[in-house]
Amino acid sequence: MNSDWSKYIQGINTLYCSRSLRFSDMFREKYLNAFGIENKGRFLETGCGPGALAEALHRWYPAAEITGVDRDEAFIEFAKRKAPEIRFQVEDATALSFPDDSFDVTISNTVAEHIEPSKFYGEQYRVLKKGGVCLVLSSRRGIKINAPCVEELSDFELEIWERASLRREEYNKKAGVCLYPMNEREIPLCMEKYGFHHVSTEYITVNLTPDEPFYSRETAQAMINSDRECDLEGADTLREIAADIVSEKETAELKRLINQRYDKRLQLYDSGIKQWDTDILMIMIVKGVK
Numbered sequence: 001m002n003s004d005w006s007k008y009i010q011g012i013n014t015l016y017c018s019r020s021l022r023f024s025d026m027f028r029e030k031y032l033n034a035f036g037i038e039n040k041g042r043f044l045e046t047g048c049g050p051g052a053l054a055e056a057l058h059r060w061y062p063a064a065e066i067t068g069v070d071r072d073e074a075f076i077e078f079a080k081r082k083a084p085e086i087r088f089q090v091e092d093a094t095a096l097s098f099p100d101d102s103f104d105v106t107i108s109n110t111v112a113e114h115i116e117p118s119k120f121y122g123e124q125y126r127v128l129k130k131g132g133v134c135l136v137l138s139s140r141r142g143i144k145i146n147a148p149c150v151e152e153l154s155d156f157e158l159e160i161w162e163r164a165s166l167r168r169e170e171y172n173k174k175a176g177v178c179l180y181p182m183n184e185r186e187i188p189l190c191m192e193k194y195g196f197h198h199v200s201t202e203y204i205t206v207n208l209t210p211d212e213p214f215y216s217r218e219t220a221q222a223m224i225n226s227d228r229e230c231d232l233e234g235a236d237t238l239r240e241i242a243a244d245i246v247s248e249k250e251t252a253e254l255k256r257l258i259n260q261r262y263d264k265r266l267q268l269y270d271s272g273i274k275q276w277d278t279d280i281l282m283i284m285i286v287k288g289v290k
């Protein structure tokens with residue numbers, strides 16, 4: 001067990017902020033329709049990260065007993081503090097400690113592509129009860145358009161990101177990031193291969209456009225600040241993966257510039273000067289029955 005993912009790949013704030021939006025109650029009905037599962041029984045979320053989806057499941061299925069597991073101890077510690085009413089524990093998805101036929105539902109979001117399929121799907125299948133449902137969520141190609149004030153990086157920033165890019169690749173490779181990518185055809189085929197039947201697919205879109213008039217100021221700010229957190233944590237990660245080639249002073253300057261850009265974006269929002277920057281997520285949900 002380790003904290004490599006949260007330290008080197010994606011930090012706690014990055015995943016917690018972005019997933020809290022992705023699994024916000026604004027999109028509840030879409031998920032409930034796509035999942036098509038009952039509000040009862042034992043649910044297992046594999047690779048739960050800091051726990052935003054498990055929290056949503058707890059809100060949406062209050063009669064179910066939710067367990068979230070991840071290999072990364074830092075995520076699990078954070079998730080436990082944030083939502084003590086949910087059971088979180090450190091587990092390796094390739095060798096879960098649960099007995100066969102333990103759960104009514106297994107679910108994961110953007111996890112399967114990082115784990116060898118026979119092990120990931122094999123374990124999902126093993127721990128499900130007969131008739132239980134496995135839900136595999138993944139992000140497909142969406143639309144991401146930044147506001148100019150956020151997009152335009154200085155030469156200083158471009159040079160630092162370029163300097164650290166090889167290191168980033170090395171660490172991603174070491175952690176097995178996206179080692180097993182599958183397209184929209186391959187995931188359902190793979191679930192059938194590992195024993196699931198009645199396999200079906202569903203797609204839902206999540207519209208994160210701060211300037212949409214139907215979003216409150218608070219929600220719009222959360223969207224803008226989620227991107228800010230992601231960029232700030234990306235800069236912090238440089239201290240972990242590239243401290244010998246990017247100095248502390250450079251990281252601090254990088255973070256100052258990031259904050260400046262997002263402060264400007266918030267100012268524009270508050271002045272009513274629309275940017276129509278957008279993040280349209282397309283989430284694929286593959287469902288199979290044991």
Ligand SMILES: C[S@@+](CC[C@H](N)C(=O)[O-])C[C@H]1O[C@@H](n2cnc3c(N)ncnc32)[C@H](O)[C@@H]1O
Pocket residue numbers: 005006015016019046047048049050051052053069070071072075091092093094108109110111114115
């Ligand atoms: C892209 S993150 C997604 C996290 C979370 N599902 C979310 O959407 O925020 C991938 C997650 O898979 C976890 N992970 C990768 N390999 C794992 C394994 N063998 N066992 C358990 N968790 C694993 C990582 O620690 C990380 O939390």
